Amino acid sequence: MTTPTLDGETVEIYDTTLRDGAQQEGMNLTVADKMLIAPLLDELGVAVIEGGWPGAIPKDTEFFALAAKELDLRHAELAAFGSTRKAGARAHDDVQVRALLDSEASIVTLVAKSDIRHVERALRTDGEENLAMIADTVRYLTGEGRRVIVDAEHFFDGYRFDPDYALRAVEAAFTAGASDVVLCDTNGGMLPDWVHAVVAEVRTRTSGRLGIHAHNDTGCAVANSVAAVQAGARHVQGTVNGYGERTGNADLLAVVANLELKLGARCLVPGALTEVTRIAHSVSEVTNIPPFGRQPYIGASAFAHKAGLHASAIRVDPDLYQHIDPTLVGNDMRMLVSDMAGRASIELKGRELGIDLTGRPEVLTKVVDRVKNAEANGYTFDAADASFALLLQEELDGHRPAYFRVESWRASVLYSERIGGDGECEATVKLHAGGARVVQTGEGNGPVNALDHALREALLGTYPEIASFELVDFRVRLLDTSHGTDAVTRVLIQTSDGASVWSTVGVGPNILEAAYEALVDALVFGLVQAGVEPR
């Protein structure tokens, strides 16, 4: 039967998580969020990262300004998104078009109308002027040295209504110098055979490279993207985790996995496919939108087997029950994680942290049990190496290093209309260290901050090494939101001593207790790492 049909063909991968993905309900990416996500996409080797719409959205203008100074991309180029010039004006007089140049992005992606009904009813101009708007704007921007991609909005609906006009819009873009025209299923209503037929027809009737931009309203965004490539498109737009307005954009990493693994195309930099699970989850951490367990290829459940019917056969012959080897996308077959692979990966992880577990099978068994139990209670060690290292060391030594003992702590917030402004936050810690009992109060702009200050100040006399520790990142996640404020809270923090950064985790019934646990782990790990003995 069918074998790979795109063998060795290159497909350009264009990520629009930061622009179209950000249209998702409940997502509100800050400039800092975008600065965190862009390098993750770059690690995968996507060709283009669309950063936003400078000139239209102030936050996006700011992002491009910061990116030009501070973002050091190895593989990807940044694209600025914007629209063609206004009707009846000139491209170089258009403030929004100039803002695209000012963004300093080497690629400009212009959204253009190709459905005559949208031209007349939404843009309120005529077909000829719209074609002139496309041609002028593309010509002006290419003249300024930019690569210009044209997103032909509502293309499939437009083509099905009036193919000749839709094709004229594509030709106007190519003639003016666009590198690619991207056929957009903006409303997401297409099915794969329709997409295939339209792309194949457009390909025979135009000259330039075609792209595809699909939305998931029929549940077919991934299939529509693949169908377009099979019909000759060589540029694919989508978003990490399928983020986007309504039902979302095409899940870019699922499309890439299909193109590379099923059809033999080249999309990412070699070797990067094994990182997609990790990167997709890291992006979720930034967007703070919980990952969808059933997500193809990268979901936590994607290779999790439950069927008792298959269990013994899977053990013998996993290839019979998996469409691909999950390690190809950096995912795991979950059934085996509990025994064989679990032990192996923990041994590997220990080695990575400088803790040798070879020849200590009884420790390994205990650590596997503790990790499984802890993860069932909400802990995660993927993003908390330092907490994991302390757990491992504790199982090896039989105890934790006894730097200090906390007798009690209290943290509070007081808001009063008489004081005005923000509330007053303070924390008091009572602890034993260096043979003395210390009572210390700290203040902060939140109760966690106050608790962090109280803990450090209480310990500084005994452990002056702590002076160089700084809390550099702090994340909160509620793990089970079905019980309102009764949800379990997980806190992940990163601490730095100027030379290295370490991550710790805490889980508790509320943010303060979870944060306290992560803060204590951070201090203990920092002292261990600095070679400090308990005093």
Place this chain on the structure above:
Amino acid sequence: MTTPTLDGETVEIYDTTLRDGAQQEGMNLTVADKMLIAPLLDELGVAVIEGGWPGAIPKDTEFFALAAKELDLRHAELAAFGSTRKAGARAHDDVQVRALLDSEASIVTLVAKSDIRHVERALRTDGEENLAMIADTVRYLTGEGRRVIVDAEHFFDGYRFDPDYALRAVEAAFTAGASDVVLCDTNGGMLPDWVHAVVAEVRTRTSGRLGIHAHNDTGCAVANSVAAVQAGARHVQGTVNGYGERTGNADLLAVVANLELKLGARCLVPGALTEVTRIAHSVSEVTNIPPFGRQPYIGASAFAHKAGLHASAIRVDPDLYQHIDPTLVGNDMRMLVSDMAGRASIELKGRELGIDLTGRPEVLTKVVDRVKNAEANGYTFDAADASFALLLQEELDGHRPAYFRVESWRASVLYSERIGGDGECEATVKLHAGGARVVQTGEGNGPVNALDHALREALLGTYPEIASFELVDFRVRLLDTSHGTDAVTRVLIQTSDGASVWSTVGVGPNILEAAYEALVDALVFGLVQAGVEPR
């Protein structure tokens, strides 16, 4: 271009939510759950409801016994799932085959092997015996008056490896009297063009009715199901909400919507398509798995628009921006408010909330400014309708409803090793309501929970309506993680009064101040909505 190609053709819809859907990670359906879900599926008019595997799973045996007595289905027939007889035995001696008859289900669905590698390596028998197992079991059960459907497991993998053997398995089933042979993409690794090609080939080489059973491992389960029908299959299996093992089964209602609305086929009873959103959400209530907002057709976000670019055009001409009229599947168009929103989307949103802003351009301008300013400071309104409605009403009236005035509040957590266990959380509120000053302390398992309790208890005397309010969801997000614990915190909460749910937002320098703001908005909105006047 392409128009409906299945005009008036009937496609049999086979729901396997209760059997294959129940393999989903984290799902554990009780007999009572199944008794609640089956009538919901019947309301839609699916042709077959697969209830489980009697004889193999005790809970399923029990379900069929209870269903035979108490389940009164108007449209659907129940199917019992099971496997062909054991190798080397006789069908009527096989305990599990007899259990299928004992279930009293009028339809029996037999899973059968069609991939020679699975026959040899998992079943550990030979090709001829497997064919005899299929033929004997089908013949025995049809002889007992049952309609028999055969699920050809791993069919596509098997066909691509050894088409002749796979076809012999199909023919064995049809010759013995099976009404349908369902081609299963058990591992979920197929793409639509492969499915189309295989189904079309099998159709030319066999005589009976073919079905499709797809899994979503490539993100193409819906597209694969549609492709199979386009190639001639006339029976589709899937699950509500795409539940199922790994990445899930084909989302049955998305397949049905595509077949009916895009291709003109007949699947459900006439008129039932407008009920699919309600039914899918009701099934979520029973399974207790939160609905996925981006789910095609039925998700809460499926017809939610955020982009300011489009809002003004949507107002004029919604059909330009929706692939279907959402009421066709019982869903609604929603406008989301964000910093990308302009005047048009805010006017539309107001209308949706029952607040008319036509002829109030000065209010509109002020609201747009406040929204943009608030979102720049970390607020988000697309997930906080109630806070947005209060903002809008405040701009219209010039003030907020004065239900109460908070003089001060304090919340604290105390942890002490002498007490042990979790920390003690309490909050004290001092407020003025109903002409009196109230001082009230609340406890909780976290400081936010304690503050929530203190606020409600302080107000209950004056506003007993609050007794029915319940906090049902609580989300925290740190908005700028580059400053450690100095980050700004955003809290989104959902509150219910049993009849409706509303969402509010708060932003502050820490979780408590942010939560306080969202809690107050939630109480005020609930009182406004209940028509309560300030006392």
